[in-house]
Amino acid sequence: DQQVKQNSPSLSVQEGRISILNCDYTNSMFDYFLWYKKYPAEGPTFLISISSIKDKNEDGRFTVFLNKSAKHLSLHIVPSQPGDSAVYFCAASAVQGAQKLVFGQGTRLTINP
Amino acid sequence: GAVVSQHPSRVICKSGTSVKIECRSLDFQATTMFWYRQFPKQSLMLMATSNEGSKATYEQGVEKDKFLINHASLTLSTLTVTSAHPEDSSFYICSATQRGGVYNEQFFGPGTRLTVL
Numbered sequence: 001d002q003q004v005k006q007n008s009p010s011l012s013v014q015e016g017r018i019s020i021l022n023c024d025y026t027n028s029m030f031d032y033f034l035w036y037k038k039y040p041a042e043g044p045t046f047l048i049s050i051s052s053i054k055d056k057n058e059d060g061r062f063t064v065f066l067n068k069s070a071k072h073l074s075l076h077i078v079p080s081q082p083g084d085s086a087v088y089f090c091a092a093s094a095v096q097g098a099q100k101l102v103f104g105q106g107t108r109l110t111i112n113p
Numbered sequence: 114g115a116v117v118s119q120h121p122s123r124v125i126c127k128s129g130t131s132v133k134i135e136c137r138s139l140d141f142q143a144t145t146m147f148w149y150r151q152f153p154k155q156s157l158m159l160m161a162t163s164n165e166g167s168k169a170t171y172e173q174g175v176e177k178d179k180f181l182i183n184h185a186s187l188t189l190s191t192l193t194v195t196s197a198h199p200e201d202s203s204f205y206i207c208s209a210t211q212r213g214g215v216y217n218e219q220f221f222g223p224g225t226r227l228t229v230l
Contacts, residue, residue, distance in 0.1 A: 034218070043206050044221045100147070105156045
């Protein structure tokens with residue numbers, strides 16, 4: 001049972017344009033969501049997070065949007081840069097979940113020069 | 114700050130042997146450490162959660178006698194894969210949460226690539 005889903009395994013975007021990565025979840029108990037960036041053979045690095053009491057959080061070029069009614073979140077990167085090429089994972093957790101994170105399958109983002 | 118290291122980064126072993134992987138929080142005290150496994154082109158799957166000084170909590174389907182976890186201090190957790198078999202070949206990643214840190218923010222180690230021949 002995949003509670004967190006990233007339905008696009010890959011995404012290709014032109015440098016300077018906006019990258020939009022999507023994530024859906026099924027567990028209504030999730031109340032905190034995170035995005036991680038991962039390079040091959042490395043551990044994920046934290047990018048940005050959002051609590052369920054908010055619908056938007058912004059940090060520099062990265063913005064995360066949360067639509068609770070649709071159980072959907074998205075990560076916007078603008079402008080996209082070649083260094084953004086990596087695999088992006090969304091993750092979710094619940095207050096009752098003892099800080100456990102449930103990860104999506106990841107989306108491989110490629111930024112073309 | 115909030116750096117997590119893993120050792121070794123890569124290990125190749127023969128089937129039937131045991132392998133120990135260390136996870137250290139270098140500049141903070143980790144209240145909780147997590148162990149994940151990632152198969153190629155798949156998501157990170159949580160294997161177990163460990164708190165310093167107590168037994169690890171394993172996720173459903175993870176054999177606790179095969180994947181031994183020891184969390185001896187607030188900065189060190191070890192995962193021992195006992196009697197490893199080729200199907201145990203995977204990328205093992207640990208993470209740690211910081212005492213007093215941002216809710217649910219986990220800091221990940223660089224991972225250990227295990228290949229069992």
